Amino acid sequence: MGRAASCGAAFPHFGPAPVPRSNFVYRSVWQWPLLIWQGLFFIGPLLLMVAMTFWLVRNYRMEPDFVFDNWERMLTRGFFWDAYFVTLGRAALAATLASLIAFPASFALAFRASETVRRWAIFFLIVPFFTSYLVRIYAWQVLLAESGPLNGLLGYVGLGPFTMLNSGFGAMVGYMTLVLPLVVILQTFSLAAVDRNLIEAARNLGANPRATLFRVIVPAAKIGLIIGFVFAFILTFGDFVSPAYLGGSNPPTLSILIVDTTKSGQQWPRASVVALMMIVTLFIVAFAAVAAAYRRKE
Amino acid sequence: MGRSLSWVYVAALFAFVFAPILTSMVFSFNSDRFPTVPLGEFTTHWYETAFSRPEVWTAFRNSLVVAASAAALSTFIGFATAYTDFRFGFRFKSAYLALALLPPTIPLVIMGLAMLAWLSQLGLSGTIQGIIIAHTVMGAPFAMAICRLRLQQMDPSLEAAARNLGASPWRAMRTVVIPFCMPAIISAYCLTAAVSFDEFMVAWFVSGLHRTVPVIILEILQGNVDPQINAIGTVVFLTSMTLVIVSQLLILRKSAK
Secondary structure, X not given: OHHHHHHHHHOOOOOOOXXXXXXXXXXXXXXXXXXXXXXXXXXXXXXXXXXXXXXEEEOOEEEXXXXXXXXXXXXXXXXXXHHHHHHHHHHHHHHHHHHHHHHHHHHHHHHOOOHHHHHHHHHHHHHHHHOOHHHHHHHHHHHOOOOOHHHHHHHHOOXXXXXXXXXXXXXXXXXXXXXXXXXXXXXHHHHHOOOHHHHHHHHHOOOOHHHXXXXXXXXXXXXXXHHHHHHHHHHHHHOOHHHHHHOOOOOOOHHHHHHHHHHOOOOHHHHHHHHHHHHHHHHHHHHHHHHHHHOOOO | XXXXXXXXXXXXXXXXXXXXXXXXXXXXXXXXXXXXXXXXXXXXHHHHXXXXXXXXXXXXXXXXXXXXXXXXXXXXXXXXXXXXXXXXXXXXXXXXXXXXXXXXXXOHHHHHHHHHHHHHHOOOOOOHHHHHHHHHHHHHHHHHHHHHHHHHOOOHHHHHHHHHOOOOHHHHHHHHHHHHHHHHHHHHHHHHHXXXXXXXXXXXXXXXXXXXXXXXXXXXXXXXXXXXXXXXXXXXXXXXXXXXXXXXXXXXXXXXX
């Protein structure tokens, strides 16, 4: 910045150049790729999905229409609402669990680790994002099997065997595999950013570690903690693989409902209804969370 | 919590995160179809079985074509968007940025359904191009984020200086902005390629007969226990990790400067 200021003094015309009209072409070349591509292949598909919920399937072919049959068909049926509340409950549970499990580790990484250790820890937490989620879930299928390695180990100490696959527990293991690394990363960043003087001040004023944690550190890191929770919620709410291959599709979640309705029934309009209900739910949760995160202290 | 106890906790959490990654690598060389403890013998049988299937090779070729093309498109769109945000102010800019960053928040299963419906309207469902289109939509936000962070480190007057010295905007872009952003551009290319290489949900919906590697894995997963997944998965892992490490090295090298 200092260099810019001194140059600016030497060259009076210097400075962030205003964009003259003749640069319209130049500017459009950079501005428009996003608008064209995401308009055509992101907004377009989503709008079509909204429109599709009013279409009808006749003789295995979709026909444009404007009827509420699909909405009625899905929203008046028990199986949809069962799946809806299962998905909602599981996502809320998974996000809560992930936040609680991650916190002690994030705390240690943020306050007790050196800069180098923290950087390496973050790097190793990023690695899983680039390993196939499917392969990791398959590995859990093998590890958690009735006669698998984990039950084998437990057998040595006289426990089990336990049925861990095709259950809520199995699905939860999968959800944690999916979201824990991300939640730890987000929590660690937000905790590491807490002003150390604040903590020091709390201690000097006689707050015990517990009070310091809950009345100083957690409120100061609130935004990051909530963002971690929300990401965990969004990811588990939409996940198909864990509930299908570790949870045994029983009870089905909304994503399983979408896949089944699309793949076997050719009922894209009905699947679109489910998809829209999911998007609306996610928006409500995200907005509520953002409101909670940025709410001023009452 | 005690100091040493908290490190035991961190170690346990990392063990949980890495358990499935490491076991799939170990089991890819393990002779038992249904592995348990103690492990069976060392074998390369699963690699031989998996890679003797022509459809696995075809899937690898499809995956590479898709990843290379989608990464190129994502990186171009991402860079252009990041530069637009860095350089220009205009009305509705926040809506523009929202559009740029929104795609990753939509669940993959919904993207898959929406893409399938849209691409079949365009006659592109079941084609390689369809998968490339979908992966570009998903990769562009990541590329944008990486390029934007790099532009943040650039002195805005650098470009203006080039202009004042008589360079056209195109020439300033070519000789100042792009060289400065090159590490980020390569890094964005590698990361979006890695994302595309691992993506299975949208690819599964739109790929039809042109399956990519993760789609093959998904289809094997729907059948019985089959350690071929471990073998294929290990190869995929090494490919992705190579891409990620290259991009990390570039990021670290540029921030060290």
